[in-house]
Amino acid sequence: MTIHRDRRNGTLWLYRFQAILFMTAAVVSGALMRGISASPAASEVRDGTSKEEIIQKYETFFPYLTERQRRLETKPAELAMISDRTEWKQARRSPAKDFKRLRGDMEALANDLPNEPKLKRQQKHHALSLKFNGLQGIHALLSPNIQRRLSKFPRKGDLPALAGGMLQDLLNDVDPSTYTKPWADIDKFDKRSFGLQRIIFKTVYYLFRHGEITREQYVDFFRNKNNMELAAINMIASFKLEYSSHSFYPKYPRSQYILSNDYSSHLWPLFPLLKENERRKFIYDSERSVIIYHNSYTQSIEKELVDSFFNNNKFFNALEQHHIKNFTSNIKKNGDLRNQESDWIARQKDLDKMINLDKNEDPDQNKKLIQEHLDKIVKCFDESRNLKGENEGKLMTSFLLSNFIKENYGDNILQGDHEASKSFNDRFLLVSSTFQFLEKISYIQEFIDHSSDLLQTSKIKDTRKRYHDLKLLKSYVRILFQENNNFKNTYLNLDSLNRVYVQQWESMDKKLHLMVSISSIKNRIKPVDLKVTKTS
Structure with missing residues (x-):
């Protein structure tokens, strides 16, 4: 209860x-x-x-509430259209106001000391202060006053690119242990590390929104290293740390609930610029973070169960390969290969780049892996029929996984590889x-x-x-x-x-x-x- x-x-x-x-x-x-x-x-x-x-x-x-509720059913790639509307543009602030607000967020984070032993707290505070100072220096470079002075010199377009490189270096240096302990209690992490990462992502967004960097530079920043995965994890983790103590916070949140919130609007313009498989990967990382960072999901399920879905992305990779295989066979079946050949080649290259295919593996291995995991999902549903408290989290987890499959790969996988009962x-x-x-x-x-x-x-x-x-x-x-x-x-x-x-x-x-x-x-x-x- x-x-x-x-x-x-x-x-x-x-x-x-x-x-x-x-x-x-x-x-x-x-x-x-x-x-x-x-x-x-x-x-x-x-x-x-x-x-x-x-x-x-x-x-x-209540148009604002109506809009927010409609976003719950809006696909990620369509969320950007909200920020393109006239009323949303009118609500935008100037670059100076945007960056001033971020500097205010930095000051608030810097003064938010964790409840830890004094020496450890001082050490953490000093390390984070250096990072905050670095980020403040980047914002100073981007201030209108500095930009006006530098505009008199040649190669003025290099400054945002330089800032992007500095932001990447700073992002690489922010508490990597945060993401190497997926089963640790997120509430024990230093909230300021997540906050600093969020400010970095928002800085890149503001640079793009105000025309300081191109769309290619904006997308490339997220494609660099594991930035997209970090952005997905940060979206879930920072939202939970910020709002989980509030009465409105759901016991079992979905990634869509968090993504469609204004709090995550700095990521909306990213989705139309991503390729299909990149969007699916972002949602996959978001769902994983929702499950492993919320005790309401994990307190009643075995770690091995969730590990089997998320370990080394094997299940996701199998779904992607299955998707490409079906896409290719449908093209050939419909005799429309010439019109869709370039799209197919692009998808195949993306897949090959993302997944290291083992040429000697069993050709039916992916199908077997998918079938195995679908059986686990259905079993979780069946075991949760007698709704005792410990079964609810298991049912919620199996729902999130099956919903991810249905929305991103279609009902045919669930119905074709596993006969879903009424x-x-x-x-x-x-x-x-x-x-x-x-x-x-x-x-x-x-x-x-x-x-x-x-x-x-x-x-x-x-x-x-x-x-x-x-x-x-x-x-x-x-x-x-x-x-x-x-x-x-x-x-x-x-x-x-x-x-x-x-x-x-x-x-x-x-x-x-x-x-x-x-x-x-x-x-x-x-x-x-x-x-x-x-x-x-």
């Missing part, structure tokens, strides 16, 4: 205790899982407003829906938490409008939970639902905490003339 971090909120615990009593009685009577019959009709009017009107108003009055597909749909549902709730909770913080620091203007906006938001949250419940009952019957439905306590916690948070803010800003009426 997930126990919410906010233990001090007595109202929340009262609501939760009441909900537990209700669920216990409902399960005994069978009423809870019967579904739609116990729920309001889909288009039922609440306070004179239909479900369709509430959703339309929500999308109108129950497997039903469970997959349910888990996928639950992930997206909880992520939408997390975004709303993050928005509410931010609104609550604003109340602490400033006075909210136009409280009447804000009050009615919160009423609308509360109605929308009710719709989300109603639709999630309806979805469960559409795809699964009572027996399978009892065995399969995951994160039900997480769902209850999120709903109760979110509703209490919204009501708390509503009561604090409620206009005086409305306080005589009942709060909805």
